[in-house]
Amino acid sequence: MKRFSLVALFSFVTLIGCSSESNSTAPEGTPSVELLNVSYDPTRELWKDINAEFEKVAVAQTGKAVTIKQSHGASGSQARAVIDGLDADVVSLALWSDTEQLHKKGLLKDGWIDAFPNRSLPYTSTIVFVVRKGNPKGVKEWADLVRNDIQVITPNPKTSGNGKLAFLAAWGSVLKNGGTEEDARKYITQLYKQVPVLDTGARGATTTFAQKGIGDVHLTWENEAHLEIKEANGELDLIYPSQSILAEPHVALVDQVVDRKGTRDVVKKYLEFLYTPEGQAIIAKHFYRPTDAKVLEAHKASFPDLKLFPVTDVCGGWDEAQTTFFADGGEFDRIYEGGQNK
Amino acid sequence: MHLSARQTRIAGRHVANEPLWLRILLIGISGIVVTVLIIVPLVYVFVQAFGNGPAAWWAQLVKDRDTQHSIFLTVVLAPVAVLLNTIFGLAAAWTLTKFRFRGRVLLLTLLDLPFAVSPVVAGLCILLVYGMQGFLGPTLREWGMPVVFSWPGLLMATTFVTMPFVARELIPLMESLGSDEELAAVSLGASRWQLFWRITLPNIKWGLLFGIIQCHARAIGEFGAVKVVSGGIGGQTDTMPLRVEKLFQEYNNPGSYAVASVLTLMALATLAARILLERWTEYQLAAMSEEKEG
Structure with a gap:
């Protein structure tokens, strides 16, 4: 038993060290980066789809193989977790007040709401x-x-x-x-x-x-x-x-985390992807109201x-x-x- | 505790004197409770998990990367927590039974704290101390070793809630054994390590193993404390119990039941190991007393 545990401990430490392999089809030698999107509860399926799409185009757009991890829970609790140290590159919370909570604690810079188009609202x-x-x-x-x-x-x-x-x-x-x-x-x-x-x-x-x-x-x-x-x-x-x-569920880049991890550029591309026609179409498909008027018009029957x-x-x-x-x-x-x- | 089977049997003789209707009533009630609360749900988990055949069940476990990772995390975290608690439990039991010192009773009481405190509170305490709002969090972050929302926090939470198992098993055992054999060994010139490996450990090995098994069962299944410090990052900090909840909430019932069935199988294996161990120690004790009588 004890010997088994020691072996387990050893393999644990090694595997934790190298468990962050990427599943994208990037050519060998491409630097890889892992992002964490901390979101509210019902967006699991939406972000799963968006992340898979972005991971495909990420190499071309950022020169890096990107893997995006997700964490979901009640919006207020998620904000609290990020404040407590959950390493979110991106927060996509349900309410302005939850995101603003992070700004008040200094994790987001002033003016975060204007960092992305449409008051940082890819959808309503x-x-x-x-x-x-x-x-x-x-x-x-x-x-x-x-x-x-x-x-x-x-x-x-x-x-x-x-x-x-x-x-x-x-x-x-x-x-x-x-x-x-x-x-x-x-x-x-x-x-x-x-x-x-x-x-x-x-x-x-x-x-x-x-x-x-x-x-x-x-x-x-x-x-x-x-x-x-x-x-x-x-x-x-x-x-x-x-x-x-x-x-109005805003998206935001968590300045304090991306600057420490050096992921700012990739995160920007990731959030900008939400506003592209492809991103907006995925959003509409999951029944979130896209903010792009053209895409909204195309999916009018759903809304x-x-x-x-x-x-x-x-x-x-x-x-x-x-x-x-x-x-x-x-x-x-x-x-x-x-x-x-x- | 490893004598419990025998104790039940002795108690059984007493019940035999009760009137028949009372026996039937009591047996009936326990039978119903066990069926409703244990057997039916247990069977249901397996019916759901294997409803589409073993191939589909297997696919649920291996095709999903996050599920795979959660299994890996649990299978690795639990034994490490058990190892830490084994070392701690041995040290604590040794200290508490071999020495008399001021604060001994306090230590004995504190040892039970993880059983008394709700696991959620335990998780919150870890979060409050090691989180970014706590007094150690920012320092740990600077050193690049965050505890909460990564595996050290999960390990800490699991170790905390399973801490008393080994020590609780060993303390009464070591107390009942007394120190005659050890005194004899010391008087014959045994060193401290010889004393431990040759006298103490062989005497307590079954109790120790029993504690380890129980500790492991609890470590695998821990949910509350781990949930608080996990942060729920799919494929990174989700253990198997957390994964079961997540899959269920994501409408993936087959996946959820598949993981739940593996957890249940692990628990059943533990139970089987426990029963075997109980039988074995009983057999050994019987053999020993026969030897003495003969």
Whole structure:
């Protein structure tokens, strides 16, 4: 046993040392580089496709054989991990506030949002409804969610981007229909009383709804909804409310990490690839709304029109949303604790 | 603990005096619980994993690079953690049974801490101390040896949660053995190493092996602590339990069940090793007592 362990230790150290081989078809002698993209929960499939495409063209574009590793989780937790030392070259988080968190800690330079086209937004998205087959409960609008026969699945707004966006979309839907802030508070309090499980991340909530079969409506990313429905083999349906929130998942290059690792040029090429027609087409294929007008037009059938309101229509902006709604002791804590006690 | 089989048997004689209906009731309840909680899920894992035949199962394990890497990582990390804990466990048991010193009880209590503390808390502690926000993180980064979100952190977390197994197994054993044989050896001029290799180790070898087996089983399966310090980088810091969760969340049920089945097989192998070991020590003890009587 002990001898085996020693052998294992030895092979471990050696193998860890050389386990970073690349799978691209670069000619021998090409320097190789490994990037880490730290992203939010439902983008696994998107980045897998994009990374595979970029790895193919990378040698020609950068002169290096590029391998891209992925890490996924709840957006807020992922930001936290990067701050704690997860070596991300790129962050592609769900919300501006999560990315800005890294800027506040000095990992991103000032003006990071303008480092890439379109305010560093290769795509936008929104929050939609997924219901059981045939929509048995007849859910169509945000107002339907607080009917007392309905259970809602949405992840925790404290950790999840999906959770925050769903909260803000719900709150905003009341304001947009002429309601007051007090109306919104009442509505939201009732809504979260009808949430049986609060998962940490978007994918966890999807599993709860689709695989464990809990709840009547799942408030989720548009892209996640499409994937969820495809995987459910006709057991689930997608419902577009007449309005929802405009989600802006920014991409950013983590200055502190790329400068230490010397990967800045490659990372720039990688993120610029997202804005090329090829990159945008992959984005559209995964049901993220491409920011390139031409590509969006070409995939128009996939993206029904609905009124998308920005976070600034709900409150002053992400900083304010964070402090009033999601910070410890904020609006969400108060209504959720209140709701659970009753 | 390696006598547990015998103890159960002695206890069994007592139960035999209980009324029949009580026995049937108790046996029935344990039977149902074991079936519902253990047998059904266990069988289900294998049914799912091998549902498309062994070839498909094998393909799930070898065609995916990230899965391959997670198996490699677990198969290597667990034994290293076990090795560290074996050394530590021997040292701790030796210290605690051979010497009487101030703080001995405290050390004995601390030894159990990894069992008492939730693995998630253990992971968080490692993160808080060795992460970039912690007091050692920035220094380690400067030295180019980051701990969290890479294999040293995984090793640290695994070692922490499995720390008590070997020591806990050895301490009562060494205490019950006493020091007569060792005193005799010393009086005959044995050196410290001779004492350890010729007297102590042969006496404790089965207990030690038993501790190692249990430690290994736990190390392979550790999820909570490892999850916190892993960072979830596919093909780099995902161990097998983390990979199972990830594949499941990525709608890859066949892949998820395939990895889960391998983990389960490893656990079953451990269980088998444990039973064999129990039988073997029992047999040895019986032979020994017969020898003495004869």
